[in-house]
Amino acid sequence: MAEQVDEAVGEAVRALRGRRGITLRELAARLAVSPGTVSAIENGKVGLTVARLHQVALALGVEPASLLRPAPSGPSGVPSGVRGDAVPTPTAVDAEWAVFEELSLDPVLTAAVQVFAETGYHGATMRVVAAEADLSVAGVYRYHRSKQHLLVALADVQLGDLGWRVEAAAAQAADPAGAFADMVRAVVLAQVHRRDLSFIVETELRSLQEPDRSRIVALRADVERAMIDAAVAAAAAGLFSAPDPAAGAQAVLSLCRAVVLRLDGGELPDPPALAAEYAGLALAMLGSRVQ
Incomplete structure (x- = not known):
């Protein structure tokens, strides 16, 4: 069996992806997996093999070790190991309204965002949304009654x-x-x-x-x-x-x-x-x- 790394690495992946301004869909494309798989990694639902850890680190522009432990901050507060050419400029507006945390959406709404953005509302079906959410169609309807x-x-x-x-x-x-x-x-x-x-x-x-x-x-x-x-x-x-x-x-x-x-x-x-x-x-x- 392939060696598994600590599942807590998912939290580090999600945090770094947010700092980089990379959407879940973009990271999925870089890894050639579905957005649902990336979501499962970030939420600790699946473990990472060492090989996959290296792929994720490469896609995010960091050393693999930096995803396994908190990275020390440099003089600018940017974690060391993060490539300088990919570090976003800090917001010039130090106000709560300018800070964007990840929205707390249920699994079906999270999947619907991905599906609607990719296929459009009319091109989407509840079956596709269910597949993206890794749920049965009946499970989707327990959350939301219609498209x-x-x-x-x-x-x-x-x-x-x-x-x-x-x-x-x-x-x-x-x-x-x-x-x-x-x-x-x-x-x-x-x-x-x-x-x-x-x-x-x-x-x-x-x-x-x-x-x-x-x-x-x-x-x-x-x-x-x-x-x-x-x-x-x-x-x-x-x-x-x-x-x-x-x-x-x-x-x-x-x-x-x-x-x-x-x-x-x-x-x-x-x-x-x-x-x-x-x-x-x-x-x-x-x-x-x-x-």
């Missing part, structure tokens, strides 16, 4: 997560212009850190059915309304010079929501840097007088 219910649940998760971040970002700003810029950062960060989930919501709204469709569209509109209010307030305070700050805010939000379409299948950018870039563009579009 539509899965889509609604994912939309609620994404919009709930984004909503509190936008609200918190606005509340912590010193003025309306700062609130607008930080809301832009919050939306862009969410688009990058929650890439698959955001992609599903942005592309599958038309697949929602009533009565949930109207409710979810209204939740989505809350973000737009908050950004418009901040832009209008900034203009009233003389901080923005755009002749129509409401229309400007709508245009900025459309650009932010399109970020996830740029990321589809591409390399994950540095989230804070991209968020700062979009915030700067947003302020320029609104004619900020305080840049």
